[in-house]
Amino acid sequence: MSIAALEDVEVDYARGRALGPFDLAIRESEIVALVGPSGCGKSTALRLLAGLEAPSRGQVRRTPERGETAVVFQAPTLAPWLSARANVALPLELAGTASDEARRRATEALARVGLAGAEAARPAQLSGGMAMRVSLARALVTEPRLLLLDEPFAALDEITRRALADDVLKLWQGLQPAIVFVTHNVEEAVYMASRVVVMTAGPGRLAGEVAVEGPLPRPAGFRTTTLFRKTVETVSGRLAQGMAA
Amino acid sequence: MRRLADLAAPVALIAVLLAAWEIGCRVWHVPSYFLSPPSAVAVSLAQDWPGLIKAAGYTLTSALTALVIASLLAQLLALAVVLSDNLERAVQPLAVVLQVTPVIAIAPLVNIWAGTDHPERAVVALAVVVAFFPIYSGALAGLKAVDPDLMRLFDLYGAGRVQRLIRLRIPSAVPFLLQGHKVAAGLAIVGAVVSEFVAGSGKVQGLAWRIFDASFKLQTARMLAALVVLGVMGAALYALLDAVERAGLRWWRGR
Numbered sequence: 199m200s201i202a203a204l205e206d207v208e209v210d211y212a213r214g215r216a217l218g219p220f221d222l223a224i225r226e227s228e229i230v231a232l233v234g235p236s237g238c239g240k241s242t243a244l245r246l247l248a249g250l251e252a253p254s255r256g257q258v259r260r261t262p263e264r265g266e267t268a269v270v271f272q273a274p275t276l277a278p279w280l281s282a283r284a285n286v287a288l289p290l291e292l293a294g295t296a297s298d299e300a301r302r303r304a305t306e307a308l309a310r311v312g313l314a315g316a317e318a319a320r321p322a323q324l325s326g327g328m329a330m331r332v333s334l335a336r337a338l339v340t341e342p343r344l345l346l347l348d349e350p351f352a353a354l355d356e357i358t359r360r361a362l363a364d365d366v367l368k369l370w371q372g373l374q375p376a377i378v379f380v381t382h383n384v385e386e387a388v389y390m391a392s393r394v395v396v397m398t399a400g401p402g403r404l405a406g407e408v409a410v411e412g413p414l415p416r417p418a419g420f421r422t423t424t425l426f427r428k429t430v431e432t433v434s435g436r437l438a439q440g441m442a443a
Numbered sequence: 444m445r446r447l448a449d450l451a452a453p454v455a456l457i458a459v460l461l462a463a464w465e466i467g468c469r470v471w472h473v474p475s476y477f478l479s480p481p482s483a484v485a486v487s488l489a490q491d492w493p494g495l496i497k498a499a500g501y502t503l504t505s506a507l508t509a510l511v512i513a514s515l516l517a518q519l520l521a522l523a524v525v526l527s528d529n530l531e532r533a534v535q536p537l538a539v540v541l542q543v544t545p546v547i548a549i550a551p552l553v554n555i556w557a558g559t560d561h562p563e564r565a566v567v568a569l570a571v572v573v574a575f576f577p578i579y580s581g582a583l584a585g586l587k588a589v590d591p592d593l594m595r596l597f598d599l600y601g602a603g604r605v606q607r608l609i610r611l612r613i614p615s616a617v618p619f620l621l622q623g624h625k626v627a628a629g630l631a632i633v634g635a636v637v638s639e640f641v642a643g644s645g646k647v648q649g650l651a652w653r654i655f656d657a658s659f660k661l662q663t664a665r666m667l668a669a670l671v672v673l674g675v676m677g678a679a680l681y682a683l684l685d686a687v688e689r690a691g692l693r694w695w696r697g698r
Contacts, residue, residue, distance in 0.1 A: 250595050264601045275592040279614045279695050292600040292610070320697025340600075 201226050201344055201376045202247050207256030209242050215401040217242045222395060227374040231387035234397030235441050240380040244346050247378060262344045265293050268337035272349040274329035276321040282308060283317035286336045307335040327358035338369060347379035363390050367415035388429045389416060396433060398440040405440025408433050479664035487664040495672045502649035503676060506631040509570030513627060517575050521582035542576050546634055550641035562642035566635055573634030574627040581623025585616025621691045625684040632677050
């Protein structure tokens with residue numbers, strides 16, 4: 199049963215076609231990585247899944263109610279005038295949750311992403327990795343069924359990226375939302391996803407799908423296994439074919 | 444130490460310029476009505492002190508009153524405009540025309556409207572006109588300069604128009620508002636002084652009137668003394684608003 203699906207969608211902007219025709223179905227609790235060259239429409243596909251944009255043609259089917267979808271962007275996108283806790287509490291307060299309850303849940307969400315004690319800090323006082331964790335906490339505080347991540351780690355250093363990738367997988371284990379994340383990084387896609395969807399150069403179409411075996415979250419040393427390396431090679435091959443197409 | 448070093452350069456330049464001015468006046472026997480030496484300006488400052496302070500107080504009160512009124516009007520209009528595209532389209536040409544018309548050109552008209560018995564109203568009204576635009580354009584730019592991804596998040600969480608305005612647009616506009624008020628404060632003084640000149644009569648006894656009065660009597664030292672007070676007042680107001688801006692930004696960003 200799919201939680202969200204793009205059916206033969208096309209998106210046209212004034213400068214030309216950005217995406218499609220493209221199909222993608224996301225099942226409950228699965229983790230899907232969208233990989234493709236720059237400008238292939240990965241982020242557009244994500245916005246369609248979020249309901250933030252409508253396709254020019256084709257259908258978008260979504261089962262989550264309002265408030266059951268959360269998005270994390272490439273930048274942490276925090277309100278600079280609010281504390282970390284107030285940023286995390288924002289979606290709850292906008293949905294009408296009482297302020298005390300929203301604060302309590304925001305404090306818990308911050309603790310889940312390893313930021314207990316940083317509740318009062320403002321975004322300007324946080325490192326890039328910490329700000330991204332706040333952004334993640336804000337996405338998780340509503341306990342979404344569909345979590346969309348738009349190159350969330352692109353601006354971070356390699357060590358922070360890997361730590362956050364593990365954190366996302368651990369957090370996924372608890373609530374098990376369906377996760378769709380966009381990335382340029384094939385290794386990151388294979389490490390985090392149970393399915394990697396490869397797109398062609400823009401306007402993006404499906405170049406291929408690769409299932410990633412192995413348990414989630416990944417066991418220690420997963421990056422050094424033959425399975426990991428072979429899957430990375432397969433995805434890289436599809437990507438190269440997609441770019442040539 | 445750093446602050447002292449920052450201050451040393453301008454203080455030294457002013458001291459050198461004053462010394463050159465004083466020496467030049469004495470060496471070339473420049474007539475006092477043409478250019479009074481700094482020593483004569485200092486004497487005039489000391490003698491006229493009570494009158495100058497009163498005049499400065501008058502001009503400052505007019506400018507600050509205008510700043511408060513301009514601030515309220517500009518922010519209210521910017522809020523209304525940001526809520527209605529039609530209103531923005533309607534207001535924009537008028538705003539541009541009013542902005543590019545020199546205040547001195549509309550001063551006589553405003554004087555008539557204020558009534559010859561109330562030139563102080565004209566002074567405040569004209570200072571409002573001048574102070575209005577930096578705040579209006581700052582507020583409008585700020586209300587529109589919302590991070591598009593934050594806007595998308597508000598869409599995603601189903602925020603209403605009022606929530607968007609109060610929780611996103613207005614807080615986003617704070618740095619722009621602080622900047623706009625800083626610029627407007629200086630312009631309010633310019634506006635007040637210009638309109639005092641046009642009002643001209645003895646009923647408006649601000650610094651401009653003192654400059655005018657002294658110029659009629661060829662008392663150049665008194666003119667310069669009033670100018671010094673005006674300059675110091677403007678600089679002090681700018682420094683105050685600059686400090687308010689920095690404190691405001693620290694509060695807004697949390698550091």
